[in-house]
Each structure stands twice: as structure tokens, then as C-alpha cells.
Amino acid sequence: MxxxxxxxxxxxxxxxxxxxxxxxxxxxxxxxxxxxxGAFPVTRVLYAQITGLRPSAADEDRFxxxxxxxxxxxxxxxxxxxxxxxxxxxxxxxNGEDIEWDTSADGYRLPTEAEWEHACRAGTTxxxxxPLDEIAWYRDNSHDRIHHVGGKHPNPWGLHDMLGNVWExxxxxxxxxxxxxxxxxxGGGWFDEHWSCRSxxxxxxxxxxxxxxxxxxxxxxxxx
Numbered sequence: 001m002x003x004x005x006x007x008x009x010x011x012x013x014x015x016x017x018x019x020x021x022x023x024x025x026x027x028x029x030x031x032x033x034x035x036x037x038g039a040f041p042v043t044r045v046l047y048a049q050i051t052g053l054r055p056s057a058a059d060e061d062r063f064x065x066x067x068x069x070x071x072x073x074x075x076x077x078x079x080x081x082x083x084x085x086x087x088x089x090x091x092x093x094x095n096g097e098d099i100e101w102d103t104s105a106d107g108y109r110l111p112t113e114a115e116w117e118h119a120c121r122a123g124t125t126x127x128x129x130x131p132l133d134e135i136a137w138y139r140d141n142s143h144d145r146i147h148h149v150g151g152k153h154p155n156p157w158g159l160h161d162m163l164g165n166v167w168e169x170x171x172x173x174x175x176x177x178x179x180x181x182x183x184x185x186x187g188g189g190w191f192d193e194h195w196s197c198r199s200x201x202x203x204x205x206x207x208x209x210x211x212x213x214x215x216x217x218x219x220x221x222x223x224x
Contacts, residue, residue: 007046007080009036009220010158017118020200024175030114037111037119038217040149040160041065041168042076050079055210062148064166064215070183070207073110073169073216074099080218081107089221101171104223111219113170113184113202120187120199122157127198129155129162136164138197142190146213163197164188166215174204182206189213 014034020027045061047068048054055067068076078088089109091100101109111119122129129135130153137147147165154160170184182204188197191213196203205214 007042007218008039009218010039011036011222012115012119012157015118017114017121019114019117019202021175021202030112032114032118034222035111035115036220036222037115037159038219039154039158041166041215041217042073043149046080047076050076050083056212060148062150063146064149064161066146066166066215067210067212068215069210070110070169070205072210076216077108077110077218081105084108086220103221106220106223108218108220110169110171110216113172113186115219116168116170116186117199119157119159120155120162122155122159124156124199127200129199132163132194132197136161136188136197137190138164138188138192138194139190140194144191146190162187163199164192165190166213167203167211169214169216174202179204185214 012035014032016029016031018029041064044056044063044065047065074090078090081088086107087105089102089105089107133141134153150160155162167185167189168187170186172184174182174184185203185205
């Protein structure tokens with residue numbers, strides 16, 4: 001598995017996804033146009049190739065990159081877009097605190113949480129897209145450590161590690177009225193119990209925080 005393989009994106013069909021929040025008991029539906037999403041989380045080797053940085057403690061190229069903030073992730077998306085000759089999706093303001101998403105751009109970006117959940121479910125309707133031990137690294141089988149991407153079975157649309165291994169940053173704010181700029185995390189990680197590794201589970205973190213079980217995968221809009 002080389003660097004070009006681990007940032008392969010897969011075409012996701014349009015659809016409707018129903019999101020829910022356990023804390024507020026809120027349920028809402030989102031209609032989605034076609035898009036593309038990474039077959040794997042971004043790896044340490046790809047992150048290093050694009051940014052020149054290795055934020056993770058261990059030096060295993062095929063591990064998902066972690067200890068990256070939400071801001072690190074959006075800057076990576078822009079840098080990868082420029083390398084591949086695509087239009088960057090994000091405009092970062094000089095104050096370092098504001099960002100705008102150009103929805104007409106064909107470059108790499110973070111998935112919305114609706115896109116993330118639609119891609120994770122891959123047409124399935126249960127809490128997971130397969131038996132957890134077969135699809136995810138989590139507390140009961142990870143031996144308290146991160147693992148290479150692609151080591152478990154993919155979902156029906158060919159996406160690996162959607163559950164377990166590392167939590168993944170999404171574009172959305174979690175609940176701006178209560179938590180301000182905190183952004184959404186999805187998927188569960190290597191240290192989480194089984195109940196956190198479900199398609200619907202939402203978590204939040206401040207966009208500047210860097211945590212050793214949080215990474216991301218890229219998405220792209222289908223620009224007509």
C-alpha cells in the first residue's frame with residue numbers, strides 16, 4: 001500500500017441520512033448530492049509528504065495520522081489540493097480564526113458529518129456495517145494502541161476504518177449555541193468501548209486540540 005493508494009477517494013451515491021443527538025434528543029434529516037470520500041484515514045506518510053511534519057509519536061508510515069487539530073486537517077486539505085492541481089476548498093482568514101468553504105471548489109476537504117455517516121453506513125441500517133471485531137480496532141482488540149489502516153474489513157462501499165482506530169474530524173460545528181466553535185468527531189477510536197464505535201455516535205472537540213486518537217479522512221465535492 002503506497003501513498004497514492006491511501007488517499008484514493010471512492011464515489012459515494014446521493015442519498016438522505018437521518019442524524020441524531022443523544023444529549024438533546026434532536027433528530028434531523030439531510031439530503032446529500034454525490035461526493036467522494038477517502039477509502040482510508042489520512043496516513044502518517046501522506047501527511048508528512050504534504051506538510052513536512054510528523055505530529056505522531058511513533059514512526060509507522062501506514063498508521064493513521066493523529067494528534068492533528070481540526071485546523072491542521074483543513075490546512076492539509078488545501079495543501080493536498082494544491083499539490084494535485086485542484087482548487088482549494090477553504091479560504092483561511094489572516095486572523096487564523098475564520099474560515100470559509102468554497103462549495104464550488106473541486107479540491108480536498110473534510111466531510112460533513114452527514115456525508116461521513118452516509119458513507120459509514122454504506123446502505124446498512126444497523127448500528128454498524130458489520131461485526132465490530134471484523135471491521136474495527138477498539139478497546140477489546142486493539143491492545144491499547146493504534147493500528148495500520150486497512151487492517152480490518154471495509155464496509156460495503158469499500159471504505160476502511162470508518163469505525164475504530166481513530167476518531168475523524170468533520171467540517172461541522174457540534175452545537176454552536178452551547179459549545180461555540182467545537183467541531184464534530186465521528187467513528188470511535190482504538191481506546192473506545194464498543195458503544196462508541198457506531199455509525200450514529202457524535203463526539204466534539206475544540207478545533208485547536210490535538211489528541212492521540214483523533215485523525216481525519218478527506219472528501220471531495222463532485223463539481224459539475
